[in-house]
Amino acid sequence: MIENDCSDLFVQNFSFWKHLTDTEKQFLCDNTAPVHYFKGTNVHNGNSDCIGVLLIKSxxxxxxxxxxxxxxxxxxxxxGGDVCILSASCVLDAITFDVFIDAEEDTDVLLINSAAFRQLADQNIYVKCFGxxxxxxxxxxxxxxMQQILFMGADKRLAIFLSDEISKSGSNEIKMTHEQIARYMGSAREVVSRMLKYFSEEGIVELYRGGIRIIDKKKLHSLI
Amino acid sequence: MIENDCSDLFVQNFSFWKHLTDTEKQFLCDNTAPVHYFKGTNVHNGNSDCIGVLLIKSxxxxxxxxxxxxxxxxxxxxxGGDVCILSASCVLDAITFDVFIDAEEDTDVLLINSAAFRQLADQNIYVKCFGxxxxxxxxxxxxxxMQQILFMGADKRLAIFLSDEISKSGSNEIKMTHEQIARYMGSAREVVSRMLKYFSEEGIVELYRGGIRIIDKKKLHSLI
Incomplete structure (x- = not known):
């Protein structure tokens, strides 16, 4: 008997599920636990940990x-629905670099621990291939x-960022400081502030304390 | 009967070889051809071609x-001995970007054409997983x-580059222009020239027309 919440979510998100034996399915569910990360939590910290594979619920x-x-x-x-694999980079030998992962919002995941995922990947080629x-x-x-960071003009990058933000939130307001935007874009605060001032002069955005309001989406998209 | 040159090289370099049926082995060899690229040839041109998987002989x-x-x-x-997979990026659906590939020296490869590799990857999970x-x-x-390009100081990057070059060639001389070095490092010629002048003043290198001679390896390595 396989636990229901586990198997339901895995069937939808893990292409290897149908290639597992019943024993492997049970083993996977036994080694999976729900975890809640509060907004701002550091989930994975470079090469100093290797928590496992995360299936993001929300x-x-x-x-x-x-x-x-x-x-x-x-x-x-x-x-939600994405699977985070680099939090289990120690499991996959071809990955020799490490990254950092933060919860940007309150986040619920199912966590498959690294040891269990490694064991499954070693014994079942479909699991390894999935990884x-x-x-x-x-x-x-x-x-x-990298294309954005290395090659694109700052105006284009900022326009893409703002456009992505409003389409994700469904609002015309972006409540972030210039510092935060720069961090997200891998840019410098000065560059972001200068570009936002330019966007504001062009009538694309309105700046207010702690946020940005998009007032001309068409003009914003023309920069992309 | 499987052609010998093909199977010998594949046994050594392709972990999936032992998981192929005889028919698949024959199919792979039938769809593999030796190709010679002259130095300077553009081997793969972004998303405008998808030549296949290259096993580099030299x-x-x-x-x-x-x-x-x-x-x-x-x-x-x-x-030599490496396998180039991004020249067959069209075969692997999870790869949605494209790169450019040039022969930097006269290069001999075995080329497995894309259509054949895709067919094998579709029917044999070990081939797909290998890719x-x-x-x-x-x-x-x-x-x-990216770590080099985005985060590291120009002196450290240049020191690593020079050190890599001499350990690859086994010589203390690097016959490249500042322009070429800058291109390899993803940097600007001015930055490279400035750093080389500094290295030369520090007694690490000697500059001559068309090249660089490393005269203090210990000092070079201390920068890394």
Missing amino acids: GQLRTYMLSEDGRDITLYRLF YQLTAARFSDVMWA | GQLRTYMLSEDGRDITLYRLF YQLTAARFSDVMWA
Whole structure:
């Protein structure tokens, strides 16, 4: 008998589920636990831990790189239904780098512990393949972020960021400081402030204390 | 009967070989051809082609990103014995970005064409897993390059580059222009020239027309 919540969610999100034996299914569910992360929690801390694979039920996780002097670059964000694999990077030998992951909102996950996932990946090629395929998808996300960071003009990057934010929240207001936006974009606060001032002069946004209001979406999209 | 050159090289370099049926082995060899790339040839051109998987017998392939205005960032280089998978990115659905690949030296490869590799990956999970595992290894290479580009000081990056070059060639001389070095490092020529002048003043290198001679390896390594 397999626990229901576990198997239901896994059937939907894990392509390898149908290739598991009943024993493996039970083993997976036995080694899976619900975890709640409060907004702002550091979920995964570089190479100092390897918590396991996270199936996100709701909320938001942000994955980023960190330099020795504390600069941070956002690589990608994951939402409900996504699976976070780099929090189990120690399980996959071909992954030799490490990242940081924070809960950007209150986030509920199912956590499969690393030891159990490794055991399954070692004995079942479909599990291993799932892990690496997911890693390749995250590679794609990172390459997209790198294109933004390395090559794109600051105006285009900021326009994309603002546009993504309002389409995610469904509101025209973005309640973030310039400092926070810069951190998300892997840019400097000065650059963001200068671009926002320019956007405001162009009638694209209105700036107020602690936030930004988009007033001309069409013009914003024309920059992208 | 399986052609010998093909199977010998594949046994050594492809972990999935032992999981193929005889028919699949034959199919793979039938769809593999030796190709010679002259130094300077563009092997793979972003999303405009998808030539297939390359097993490098000898030579060097450089993988890089290209911006609209022609700036280029080296992601990693592959040598004899390495397998190039991003030249077959169309085969792996989780890869949604594209890169450029040049032969940096005269290079001999075995080329498995994309259609054949896709067919094998679709019918044999070990082939698919091999492709994605290799992609994860390249992801690690890219993350390493990004750490260099985004976070590290120019002096440290240049020291690592020079040190890598002399350990690869076994010589103390690097016959490259500042422009070429900058391109490899994803940096600007001015930055490289300035740093080399500084290295030269520090007695680490000697500069001559068309090249650089390392004269104090210990001091060079102390920068890394």
